[in-house]
Amino acid sequence: MAGRKQFDVDEAVRRAMAVFWQRGYADTSLDLLGAATGLGRGSLYGTFGGKDSLFRRCLDRYAATYGDRYDRALTSHPDDPGRAIEAFFDVTLDRLADRSVPDGCLLAQSATQSATLHPETRSHVQALLADQRARVRAALTTPGADSRALDDLATYVVAVTQSLAVLSRAGTPLPDLRAVTRLARTTVSTALAQANTGHATT
Template identity: 50%
Template sequence: MAGKKQFDVDAVLDAAMVQFWRAGYADTSIDDLSKATGLNRSSIYATFGDKDALYLRCLDRYAARYGDRYDQALAGGPAVDAVRAFFDVTLERIADPDVPDGCLIAQTAMTTPVLNAAIAARASEALGRQRARLRTALSCTELAASDVEDFAVHFAAVNQSLAVMSRAGTSEAELRTVTDISVNALAQALRC
């Protein structure tokens, strides 16, 4: 049937996302995307648009996939347990052998100066959503509003640093130590 896609769009987006995640935006060519997805260049352009448009779709896909997991982690239980579960989502992703090390959003944020404005803005929005998730989870505690904001900023920064550190080969035990220190700081603040 003419016009019917002969491929699974979700599978192609996943393959493109992993390619961008592994190599980065600048070091991924349309030919690399063609090899990763199994589509020819014209099919990529016809279906997804240019490289920027495809990258934005991949960022959105990544943010939704892991954002849902973060939302679930932060939804239940006391704040200390919720924040620990939040970090567990990241540590599980880092330990997953089926995905590249690091974080596509953190990687994008680090290259913001060389990206187009739409991609840079999307990465910034994703980081903002992460802080907002944390802020919401912490707002039900007895912490002052300024402390809630400070912890949300801190936890978001720690979370992004875990991705960078994992990409540099930091061990899982060391990454766990980083999260434990942050969670323990929250526990102490809540006891005061």
């Protein structure tokens, strides 16, 4: 049919996402994106509107793919926030152990490169991180618990998760990352107990 696109847009986004994930935004050129997707510059601009808009689309694809897994983990133990957070960390470790995708986390990598990003893209990264924190905070919600302590704990959990991705990218062995999550789980359990008894530190 005349005018019909002769390529799979979703597959092109998947391939572009892998390039951004592997190389980072700053080191990903249009030539590299074209080689990965099989699209010329004209098709890239015509379909996605340019590098920045394609990158944001890749970020959304990444967030949707792994966000679903995190959501299932965080809702797997509705009456036990501690176990929900354990499941959340397990999803992170499983992703970091997956050799079929680049090391680390596209979102964490993008956050560390914020200075190189277009302001709209930087805000997009911040919004995705805020969304992750909101998901964790919802899983921590416990009637009668200290709300401020749970807010702080949600930030801590996200910080640990993003740190795991950075450490993985730097070549830290998986057993060492598991050790980090074991300590984090202990911290979360202690903080939840304090929040539930009103003894959280301020």
